[in-house]
Amino acid sequence: MSSLKSERVELRLDSQVFDKIDEWRSREADIPNRSEAIRRLIQKGLSASDRQAYTGVKLQILLAATLPESEEHMTDAFVYAFAYDIYPAFDAGKEKWAEPFEPCFEITKEMMLSLHGYLEDLWKRNENLTFKELEKAYKSKDWTRTKLIRACRYMRLSDLFPGKWETMLSGNDSPVEAKNIIKGKPDRKNIFIA
Numbered sequence: 001m002s003s004l005k006s007e008r009v010e011l012r013l014d015s016q017v018f019d020k021i022d023e024w025r026s027r028e029a030d031i032p033n034r035s036e037a038i039r040r041l042i043q044k045g046l047s048a049s050d051r052q053a054y055t056g057v058k059l060q061i062l063l064a065a066t067l068p069e070s071e072e073h074m075t076d077a078f079v080y081a082f083a084y085d086i087y088p089a090f091d092a093g094k095e096k097w098a099e100p101f102e103p104c105f106e107i108t109k110e111m112m113l114s115l116h117g118y119l120e121d122l123w124k125r126n127e128n129l130t131f132k133e134l135e136k137a138y139k140s141k142d143w144t145r146t147k148l149i150r151a152c153r154y155m156r157l158s159d160l161f162p163g164k165w166e167t168m169l170s171g172n173d174s175p176v177e178a179k180n181i182i183k184g185k186p187d188r189k190n191i192f193i194a
Helices: 015-026 034-065 070-074 076-083 099-104 109-123 131-137 145-157 164-171 176-182
Strands: none
Touching: 015 034, 015 099, 034 076, 034 099, 070 131, 131 145, 131 164, 145 164, 145 176, 164 176
């Protein structure tokens, strides 16, 4: 049973607004009733506000990262995480910048912790895997090759699992783009905003 209590709200809208609501709900797969359509539209609006606030914080962080003294306050991993919408789960003390916007990250905290746990467990048992094997293990609608590469690069930039990344990418069965995981230090003067 849900602990959330709902309240009834009376709302008066002109017919033009109802026409727009009806038009929107007719495009939905389940064609919700008007009350449900209004609830969904309100939620979309609230989510959009969160996304706008996140984008503002992201831009501030990335602009600050281009300043020469920024390396004293922001790790390359933290800057990379914000540049590519990765929840910075391994940046102790800096996570407070991400917490309010957790739903806005394309690679979520849960995804990062799951991947980290999987790799940590595997590597604690001294088992190695190739990137293709990792990709196969994480094949889902949430994880794409690009997301896996970016998540792994973030972990490498966070100094997690030293030496394991090179082992993962040795041999010829890793895709060429996976080599980005072990690329050198990011250039803060040319930050790409994803």
